[in-house]
Amino acid sequence: MTTAVADAHDSHDEHGPAKGIGRWLFSTNHKDIGTMYLVFSLTMFFIGGAMAMVIRSELAIPGLQFVHPEFFNSMTTMHALIMVFGAVMPAFVGLANWMIPLMIGAPDMALPRMNNWSFWILPVAFGILLSTLFMPGGAPASGWTMYPPLVLQTGDAFPFLIFSVHLMGISSIMGAINVIVTIINMRAPEMTLLRMPMFVWTWLITAYLLIAVMPVLAGAVTMLLTDQFFGTSFFLAAGGGDPVMFQHIFWFFGHPEVYIMILPAFGVVSEIIPTFARKKLFGHDSMVYAAASIAFLSFIVWAHHMFTVGMPLTGQMFFMFATMLIAVPTGVKVFNWVATMWRGSMTFETPMLFSLAFVFLFTIGGFSGLMLAIAPADIQYHDTYFVVAHFHYVLVPGSVFAIMAGAYYWLPKWTGHMYNEKLGKLHFWTSTIFVNLTFFPMHFLGLAGMPRRIPDYSTQFTDFNTIASIGAIGFGLSQLLFVGVILSAWKGSKATDRVWEGSHGLEWTVPSPAPYHTWETPPKARVAGEAFD
Amino acid sequence: MADAEQKKNIRRTTMIVVAIAVAFYLGFIMLGVLRS
Numbered sequence: 001m002t003t004a005v006a007d008a009h010d011s012h013d014e015h016g017p018a019k020g021i022g023r024w025l026f027s028t029n030h031k032d033i034g035t036m037y038l039v040f041s042l043t044m045f046f047i048g049g050a051m052a053m054v055i056r057s058e059l060a061i062p063g064l065q066f067v068h069p070e071f072f073n074s075m076t077t078m079h080a081l082i083m084v085f086g087a088v089m090p091a092f093v094g095l096a097n098w099m100i101p102l103m104i105g106a107p108d109m110a111l112p113r114m115n116n117w118s119f120w121i122l123p124v125a126f127g128i129l130l131s132t133l134f135m136p137g138g139a140p141a142s143g144w145t146m147y148p149p150l151v152l153q154t155g156d157a158f159p160f161l162i163f164s165v166h167l168m169g170i171s172s173i174m175g176a177i178n179v180i181v182t183i184i185n186m187r188a189p190e191m192t193l194l195r196m197p198m199f200v201w202t203w204l205i206t207a208y209l210l211i212a213v214m215p216v217l218a219g220a221v222t223m224l225l226t227d228q229f230f231g232t233s234f235f236l237a238a239g240g241g242d243p244v245m246f247q248h249i250f251w252f253f254g255h256p257e258v259y260i261m262i263l264p265a266f267g268v269v270s271e272i273i274p275t276f277a278r279k280k281l282f283g284h285d286s287m288v289y290a291a292a293s294i295a296f297l298s299f300i301v302w303a304h305h306m307f308t309v310g311m312p313l314t315g316q317m318f319f320m321f322a323t324m325l326i327a328v329p330t331g332v333k334v335f336n337w338v339a340t341m342w343r344g345s346m347t348f349e350t351p352m353l354f355s356l357a358f359v360f361l362f363t364i365g366g367f368s369g370l371m372l373a374i375a376p377a378d379i380q381y382h383d384t385y386f387v388v389a390h391f392h393y394v395l396v397p398g399s400v401f402a403i404m405a406g407a408y409y410w411l412p413k414w415t416g417h418m419y420n421e422k423l424g425k426l427h428f429w430t431s432t433i434f435v436n437l438t439f440f441p442m443h444f445l446g447l448a449g450m451p452r453r454i455p456d457y458s459t460q461f462t463d464f465n466t467i468a469s470i471g472a473i474g475f476g477l478s479q480l481l482f483v484g485v486i487l488s489a490w491k492g493s494k495a496t497d498r499v500w501e502g503s504h505g506l507e508w509t510v511p512s513p514a515p516y517h518t519w520e521t522p523p524k525a526r527v528a529g530e531a532f533d
Numbered sequence: 534m535a536d537a538e539q540k541k542n543i544r545r546t547t548m549i550v551v552a553i554a555v556a557f558y559l560g561f562i563m564l565g566v567l568r569s
Contacts, residue, residue, distance in 0.1 A: 110543045173554050181546045185539060211550050215558035223565050234565045241569045249561055 016516045025120075028112035030097045031514060033119050035414070037094030038407070040122060042483075044086030045400075047130070049476050051079035056438075060469035062459050072455035073141035074133070080144035084261070085168045086126050088395065091403045092264040093118075093175045096203050099410060100179065102507035102514060103197050105188025105523040110181040118174035125167035132157035143453060145250055146221065148235040148243050152228050162225045169218040176210035179203055188506070188522045194285060197505050201288050202267030205295045209256045209263070212299075217253040220246060244309055251302035259298045261395060262362075263291055265402030266333055269355045271505075272409050273337050276352035277344030278502035283336040290329035290336075297326045307378045316375040323373035330366055334359060349500075350424035354405035357397055357432050365393030368443065383453075386446025392439045397432070404431070404482065411486070412495035416513030420488035427485060430478035437471025 017023045017032065027033055054075045058066050067075070097115065101108055109115045132139040137155015140146070146161070154161065183204045187196070196204075223234040224246070233239025235246045266287075274281045281287065303311060303319040311319075337359050346352070368390040372378050381387060404427075412418050441464035446452075450461045457465065495512040510518050 111547065177547060177550050177554075180550050181543050184546050185542045211554050212557055215554045216561045219558050219561035219565070222562060232569070234569045239569075245565065245568055249565070252561075 026116065028108070028116050029516060030101050030108045030112070030115065031414075031516065033109075033115050034094045034097030034099075036119050037090045037097060037122075040119070041087050041091035041094055041403075044082050044090070044126065045479070048079050048082035048087055049479065051075045051082065052472060053476055055079065056469040056472035058455050059457070059465050061466065062457055062462055064456055067455065069455045070138060070141055073143075073453065074139040076453050077140050077143055078129070078133070081129060081140075081165075082126070083395070084144065084257070085165075085172075086122070088261045088399050088403070089172060090122060092203075092206075092261070092399075093172075095199075095264065095268065095403070095406050095410070096175075096179055098414065099507060100182060100200055100203060101186070102413075102510065102518060103200050103505055104183060104186065104191055105506050105519045106182060106186035107517065107519045109178045110186055111178050114174050115178050118171045118178065121167050121171040121174075125164045125171065128160050128167070129164040132160050135160070145247075145254070146224065147250070148224060148227065148246050149237075151224060152236075158228060159225065162221045165221050166218055169214040172210050172214045176207040176214070179207040180211070183207075188519070194288065197267075198270035198281060198284065198287055199264070199267035202263045202270070202291050205291050206260050206263045209260050209295055209298065213253040213256045213260075216249060217257075220249045220253065223249075244306075247306050247309060248303070251305045252299075254305065255302045256295070256298040258391075258394070259294055261399045263295065265358065265362075265399045266291060268402045268406040268409070269337065269358050270333075272351045272355040272405055273340050273359075275409070275500050275502040275504065276349060276355075277341045277346050279340055279344045280504075281336070282339035282342075283332070286332055287336055290332040293329040294326060297322060297329070301326065304373055304375075304378070307375050308382045320373055320375045324370060327366065327370055334363055345502075349408075350419075350421060350428055351405045351409035353425065353428045354401045354408065357428070358401045358405065361393060361397030361401070361432075361435070365390055365395075365398055368393065381446060383451055384446035385442040385450045385452055388452050389439050389442035389446055392442070396439065397435050401431075401435075404428075407482075408485075409500075410507075411489050412492075412499045413507060413510075413512050413514055415489045415492075416495055416511075417489045417492040418495050418499075419485045419492055423481060423485050423488055427478060427481040430481065431475060434471045434474035434478055438468050438475055439471075441465075441467045441471075 017029065018026070024032065024036060027036075054067060055072065058064070058072055097109065100106075129139075135156045137157060140151070140154050140157050140161045142151035142154060146165075151161075152158070183196070183200060223232070226232040227234050227236055227241070233241035235241045235243045237243060270281055270287060301319055301323045303315060304323045307316060307319075348356075368386065372381055372387065372390055408419065408424055445461055445464045445468075448461065450457055450465075497511050498508045499512060500508075506519075506523060507514075509523070
């Protein structure tokens with residue numbers, strides 16, 4: 001063993017994982033930790049999804065049906081926090097843990113003990129957050145943006161919210177440190193930076209985003225805490241503070257956060273499309289530069305979330321045009337995916353279907369983002385269901401579909417068995433139909449003026465709301481098929497090492513399932529070179 | 534790459550990224566202090 005992980009893995013060479021619960025509690029193995037992240041993420045996906053069911057059931061028809069308005073607000077807040085920090089981000093960290101060492105020829109993550117910590121902090125953080133549902137005053141209900149002074153009216157849950165957000169931030173930062181340090185220091189000898197797979201590249205860029213912005217969120221919520229309990233007035237107008245400053249700080253974190261949730265999705269799709277088109281990725285280097293450009297631009301567009309707050313005309317112009325500029329590198333990516341498929345020998349297995357849907361539906365989310373970027377138009381769209389439609393198109397058929405695509409793509413490598421393709425395709429088609437049924441009508445609702453974050457609405461919004469609710473319940477039920485697919489992978493036919501005919505890269509040169517320890521000796525240069533190309 | 538050298542590199546990269554994270558955390562709190 002040639003790396004710093006030797007300390008944590010001494011004498012493990014000859015045997016597999018530890019037995020019992022200890023394997024999972026104390027594991028420093030990147031595959032075990034990756035699995036735990038993915039299982040945790042799926043659990044949170046269902047908990048956050050159950051909250052979405054509450055929201056959509058309440059909104060299925062006008063009037064108050066099932067829940068108190070305050071509880072409805074708690075549901076929107078908790079749904080967002082759980083889906084962003086508990087489902088999407090941990091899913092990508094899980095994929096990173098599993099695949100980055102395999103893809104770059106490293107025996108494990110560079111800091112395996114910290115890897116264990118960064119995972120185990122998460123269940124604690126979300127245990128604390130979910131416990132607020134049972135507290136006097138209820139769970140946080142101010143929206144995931146936690147704007148003061150509203151958030152300061154939260155009941156007993158407030159300090160628990162702040163503490164859990166801090167823990168989520170610490171976990172993400174530790175995960176990001178591990179990704180950066182691993183990629184920078186533990187690549188196989190011939191794996192130069194520009195030969196790295198796109199998934200690794202997008203994760204490296206994402207990790208830098210995380211390092212820069214998660215501490216900003218932590219700083220913002222620390223200041224909320226001191227405003228509430230220690231007599232400061234960072235955001236309290238009565239004490240000379242500025243509530244709008246919170247919005248600036250929050251969105252300095254919040255906008256790059258959007259790219260934290262989508263850049264690894266770009267990476268996953270960039271791995272899958274070449275495999276099933278049986279061609280090399282078109283414009284690999286331009287994809288890298290495009291991802292880096294998107295990451296840079298994500299730091300200078302935050303105030304497009306705040307056009308209605310009021311800002312100088314020059315500020316509006318700057319943030320509007322900077323936001324529109326993001327369409328350029330994003331367009332490069334979409335063009336490159338299409339060009340990769342162009343005249344390829346394509347087949348449409350489930351990972352490819354999810355990836356194709358990603359390209360098409362994420363682009364719809366991107367276009368509605370461009371519409372929202374137009375400052376004068378945003379005055380009309382702001383805080384309406386158009387915004388809800390926009391970010392759900394980016395995050396559900398965007399990020400979540402990419403996670404699903406990645407899970408289907410790598411599942412045979414993880415388990416050693418093929419999943420049930422018929423069930424996978426059924427999962428894809430039901431998800432795709434219902435996701436559009438849920439979120440597309442929201443565009444019309446928003447343009448007609450229906451505000452977001454309300455438990456009741458005027459009767460003219462009824463039809464589209466009913467359609468969206470039917471779609472949401474269908475989408476939620478469809479996800480149970482995914483659990484069936486995972487279970488089917490335990491009984492499926494044996495997977496080959498390469499799994500897919502068109503697969504390429506180091507991860508497909510190890511056996512299926514991937515052994516507990518891989519690349520204890522870095523891959524040989526010649527073999528590695530062939531695999532890279 | 535020798536073990537010792539790789540360990541040193543890992544430690545150095547870790548320190549740099551931790552420093553960046555701490556700088557952003559404290560920097561934005563300082564911004565808040567100066568603005569309020």
